[in-house]
Structures are given as structure tokens and as C-alpha cells.
Amino acid sequence: MSWLTPEVIDVLIKIVQALFILVATVFVVANLIWLERRLLGLWQDRHGPNRIGPFGVGQTVADMMKLIFKEDWLPPFADKITFLLAPVIAMSALLMAMAIIPFTPNWGVADLNIGILFFLAMAGIGVYAVMFAGWSSNSKYSLLGGVRATAQTISYEVFMGIAVMGVVAVAGSFNMRDIVAAQKDVWFIVPQFFGFLVFSMAGVAVAHRAPFDLPEAESELASGYHTEYSGLKWGMFFVGEYAGVVMVSALLVTLYFGGWYGPGPEWLAFFWFSLKTLVFIVLFVLIRAALPRPRYDQVMDAGWKVCLPLSLINLLGTGAVILLRADLG
Amino acid sequence: MQIIFYIAAVVALLATVRVVSATNPVHALLNLIVSLLAVALIFFTLGAPFAGILEIIVYAGAIMVLFVFVVMMLNLGDATVAQERKWLQPKVWIGPAFLSLVLLIELGMMLPRDGVLHPAGHTLVDGKQVGMALFGPYLLVVELASMLLLAALVAAYHLGRQDEKE
Numbered sequence: 153m154s155w156l157t158p159e160v161i162d163v164l165i166k167i168v169q170a171l172f173i174l175v176a177t178v179f180v181v182a183n184l185i186w187l188e189r190r191l192l193g194l195w196q197d198r199h200g201p202n203r204i205g206p207f208g209v210g211q212t213v214a215d216m217m218k219l220i221f222k223e224d225w226l227p228p229f230a231d232k233i234t235f236l237l238a239p240v241i242a243m244s245a246l247l248m249a250m251a252i253i254p255f256t257p258n259w260g261v262a263d264l265n266i267g268i269l270f271f272l273a274m275a276g277i278g279v280y281a282v283m284f285a286g287w288s289s290n291s292k293y294s295l296l297g298g299v300r301a302t303a304q305t306i307s308y309e310v311f312m313g314i315a316v317m318g319v320v321a322v323a324g325s326f327n328m329r330d331i332v333a334a335q336k337d338v339w340f341i342v343p344q345f346f347g348f349l350v351f352s353m354a355g356v357a358v359a360h361r362a363p364f365d366l367p368e369a370e371s372e373l374a375s376g377y378h379t380e381y382s383g384l385k386w387g388m389f390f391v392g393e394y395a396g397v398v399m400v401s402a403l404l405v406t407l408y409f410g411g412w413y414g415p416g417p418e419w420l421a422f423f424w425f426s427l428k429t430l431v432f433i434v435l436f437v438l439i440r441a442a443l444p445r446p447r448y449d450q451v452m453d454a455g456w457k458v459c460l461p462l463s464l465i466n467l468l469g470t471g472a473v474i475l476l477r478a479d480l481g
Numbered sequence: 482m483q484i485i486f487y488i489a490a491v492v493a494l495l496a497t498v499r500v501v502s503a504t505n506p507v508h509a510l511l512n513l514i515v516s517l518l519a520v521a522l523i524f525f526t527l528g529a530p531f532a533g534i535l536e537i538i539v540y541a542g543a544i545m546v547l548f549v550f551v552v553m554m555l556n557l558g559d560a561t562v563a564q565e566r567k568w569l570q571p572k573v574w575i576g577p578a579f580l581s582l583v584l585l586i587e588l589g590m591m592l593p594r595d596g597v598l599h600p601a602g603h604t605l606v607d608g609k610q611v612g613m614a615l616f617g618p619y620l621l622v623v624e625l626a627s628m629l630l631l632a633a634l635v636a637a638y639h640l641g642r643q644d645e646k647e
Contacts, residue, residue, distance in 0.1 A: 231505075231507070233508065234507060234508070237511075264530070265605075266531060266534045266608070269531075269535075272538050272542070273537040273541075273542060276537065276538055276543065276546070277537070277541065277542060280514070280546070283550070283553065284507075284511075284549075286553070287549075287553045288507075299550070299553065302546060302549075302550050302553075303550075306543060306546050306547075309542070313538075326608055
């Protein structure tokens, strides 16, 4: 076993770690199907899925079986390449972004020095999923949904990027591990409260979840950009949406809520991280259950007239405080 | 690292050729996005991750989105594809191919001069270095660019202004 040098073993461990994180993420994402519907049922005073297995946990498996055996219809009027490519981008872009999340001090896929920028890049690529889906379906509802999704996502990505820069300025690094390490004493929710407000709002909009789910508003657009999709391809959009929820929750925890830090011994790191992430995932569902969908122009107004000035002022203030501290200290 | 560079370079070249030769505008743009991603990968191999990721965020994630957005809104049908196919005759290629050949010969002469290639990938240029360069020696360029953006901002504000109701 001469090839089994320490470096090779190191690489193998890293690969296994990465695969484990991928499988675990997909598992969590898949089970959100059940969690969301149960929680919605709870808050809306009805049962939700409760037939399959204890508390209906088997619903995920049942839904997946249904999706796999559904007819996978390729509309003859669709543009084949882009029609097939769109769901792949939708699912992979945000799952790829999970690579930069540091789960514990030692666990995580990629320790990039450009860290958070990688997420912004993947969110930018993710826009193409809805665009190509909307365009290639060759249907009015899909196109309207695609246009809405594009305008909404690229607008909110701007505020998201500017809001994150406040955190980057305080931590002095794009690296996610450095950002978490900088929150050892005080979580960034305190000095970056306005950044957090903008980021969480933009996060919901970028993942196009309710109340910012205008691209797929079922009451007015059938289901928007994925109207023409069926079977597994539609399932990939579905998984992509939940991947967005998990991703944004994990990012909120990493950027503003101290990542793996929490009371107790160090081996509780993963517990604290996953608990905080779960809280945000549940919040996502609660927002969907509680808030009605605004009009489209209201969504854009809220973005450009509230979020943009707020994030810019936040960045300006953060920079001023940092310079002032540097002068004093 | 070298093998990654060559793979990315080949992908970029093939995708760019398809940008020109594709008859469907959205397919052409899709190829352009692939080409930009490949160029971003080349930046990574050269030791400039910040430039690479900015290439993805700014070009692939924002500018190309606007391109696709406009093409999507125009809803160009089969007529445009037929027209494009008519335009892409072999004789159209002669002029640009000749001009590119001149550039290629020039590049071929420039590269091995003195037998020393320009070193790249030995230093890591990350966000901090880029920021220090921008706000140090290149401050004037940054200020000029911000003036340009201000003009664009004023123009956009003017276009988006709603006249007060009487």
C-alpha cells in the first residue's frame, strides 16, 4: 500500500466529508417537504400530511415516488436544450453554494479565501434557471414568471451583496471561517443589525419564497416559470427552492448569528449550528404562513427605495466606525 | 494546474466559436456565459481568485442576465433564426478570419520574445491587494469611473421619474 501516503488519506477524508455534507444537505432539503406542510398545517389550524408513517414523515418518500413515476413530458413547442438545462441549474447552483458553509471548526467542504463571494456568484448563476425555464417553455405564464423572477432576483442580489459587505468590513475577510471566528465575543447581529434586516429580506427574495414568490404566484400565473414542467424536472425546481431556504438559513447563521458558537463545550459546535439553522428554516415557513403576497411593484419599490438606501447607509456607517476605531486604538 | 488551464482554455474557445456561429440568440448567449465561466476558471489558475469570482458575479451574473433578459423580451421567433442562418455564409468569415490571423501572428511573435514568458500564478492576488491597488495608484481611475456611473445614475433617474399629477 505504497500509494496510501498521508496526503492521499487526507484527500480521501476530505472527499468523504464533502460527500457526507452533500448527502446530509439533500436529506434535509427533501424532508423540508414534509416539515413545511406539517408546520403550515399547525399554524393554519389543520392537519397537514399525517397518513404515512408516524406524524406523516413518510410523505417525502411518497412524494418522491410519485414524482419519479409521473410522465416526464417534454413540450413539443419548447426549446429542448435550455428547457432541460434550467432545472439542472436550479438544483445545482445553490447546492454548490453549500460548499462554503463552515459547519464546525473542522467540518466544511471548501475553505475558500473568497468565501462569501462564491455564494453571490452561485446566486447569480441561479438566476439563469428561472430565466431559461421561463423563456424555453414558450408559454405566456412561464415567460411572465421568468421575467418577474429575473428582475426580482437581480435587484435583490444587489442589496444582498451590499449588506454582506458590512459583515466583510467588520470581519476583515471574505473567508467564512474568519467571519465566524470574528464573532467569538459578539455576534454580528448586534453591530450589523440593519445589514441583517436587508440580508434576510433579500435572502427570501432570492430564494423566491413567499411572500416574494411572485415568479410562481399560483393564483395569477398558474405556477410561473415552471408551469410546463412535470415529473422529475419539476422536482428539481422544488428541491432547488428548498436548497435555497437551507442555504439562506445557514448563511444567516454564519454571517450574523455566530455560526458554530454557543454556550457549552466545543463538541456542541455542530449542535448549535444546526439548531440555529433549523430556527431560520422554521421562520421561513412561518413567514409563508403569516404574510400575504404583495403586489409586484410593491416588491420592487421595497427593494430599491428601502433596502438599497438602508444597506448603503449601513455600509457607510460601518466604514466610519471602523476608521474611527482605527484612529482611536 | 496546467491541465486545468488547458481544459478551461479549450472550453472557452469552443464556447466562443459557438457564440458566433449559433443561429438562435439565446443559445449564443448561453455559450457566451459558458465562455465567461471558463475564463473565470483561468483567472483562478493564474492565482487571481478575486478577479475570477468578480468575472462570474459581474459578467455572468449581472451583465449577461440583462442580455438574456432583453433577448427574452424581444421574443425572436424562427424568422430571426432563418435570417441569422442566411447571414452566416462562408464568405462572411473571410474578412474577420484574416484580421484574426494578423493578430494571431502578432501574438505568436510577442510571446516567446527573449525566451522569457511573463510569469503568472506565482503570487496570489486576493481582494485586499486589489483594493489597495484601486485606492492607491489607481485612485484617479476609480474616481473617473464613479463620475461615469453618476452620469448613468442621473440618466436612469430621469428616465424613471414619474411626472407629478396636476
